[in-house]
């Protein structure tokens with residue numbers, strides 16, 4: 001089955017007379033569970049929920065490996081760190097990865113005796129630090145710089161040295177890139193972003209290549225309790241069905257906007273993995289089926305960037321990305337990322353691309 005078909009049907013139960021296609025959310029803390037606990041597949045709401053089960057089935061189908069849902073992308077990241085890393089272990093992180101993943105590793109996990117080494121995503125430079133590592137963390141394309149590394153080549157080298165590999169696949173989604181098929185042990189994502197795409201919920205997941213790796217992740221979720229509410233998960237499942245449609249529109253528009261910005265005189269350093277002038281374009285074209293919804297670019301300075309954001313009529317000034325609403329922000333306002341003061345991260349939404357181009361033209365003017 002083609003991805004567009006799979007995503008529409010992912011996780012839906014077999015047809016049953018008079019049942020809805022996607023059963024509504026199940027709200028339960030304890031469930032009726034008399035006698036032997038094993039005789040009740042659902043007994044307590046922190047451990048399992050039928051609404052999670054269907055969404056996890058959908059993610060498992062799309063990722064190509066067992067998936068578990070978490071209350072947020074950070075909860076999913078923390079689960080992999082927490083299940084894998086022990087005092088004395090070494091973890092290699094991208095120095096340009098999602099800011100809070102670095103904060104968690106450099107803060108809590110360093111204090112607990114884990115050695116954290118960082119190296120940029122570009123040029124597969126993390127490979128230089130594999131020696132003695134327990135876990136290699138990749139994020140490609142990286143957020144917000146959109147650098148790309150070679151997942152298959154890195155996994156092969158890491159596995160030869162007994163190093164586990166996790167990929168933060170948030171920017172790509174499983175329709176854009178398949179980390180487990182490329183050899184990764186863990187595929188991790190914030191489903192707050194493009195996977196659900198409606199700017200109305202916080203969610204994350206972990207998927208694994210070897211089912212045994214899920215034991216530690218599941219134990220972590222049961223004990224830490226970073227579980228999502230059934231309503232969020234049901235909304236996520238409903239939104240997932242349009243992921244292919246949304247990516248088709250958003251990524252085509254993102255490419256058109258990247259070309260437009262690259263030719264614009266006041267814009268520099270346009271970054272989009274689908275632009276032939278991107279330093280890793282050929283790798284991205286081989287590794288990805290969609291180049292994503294984010295375009296990054298730089299304006300002269302902070303004041304110019306803020307003027308651009310205020311002048312835009314269609315692009316919301318807001319953080320996050322992946323949504324069907326176009327948004328942009330001056331990334332340096334947060335600190336934490338090594339970007340220029342005029343660096344803009346734009347998320348290209350589902351609006352008509354002609355309207356977006358016209359708005360960009362007037363706002364840049």
Ligand SMILES: *Cc1c(COP(=O)(O)O)cnc(C)c1O
Nearest residue numbers: 072073074098143170190192203
């Ligand atoms: C947003 C984001 C996260 C964190 O996800 P939350 O759902 O906000 O907890 C992790 N990784 C990347 C790449 C992200 O963009």
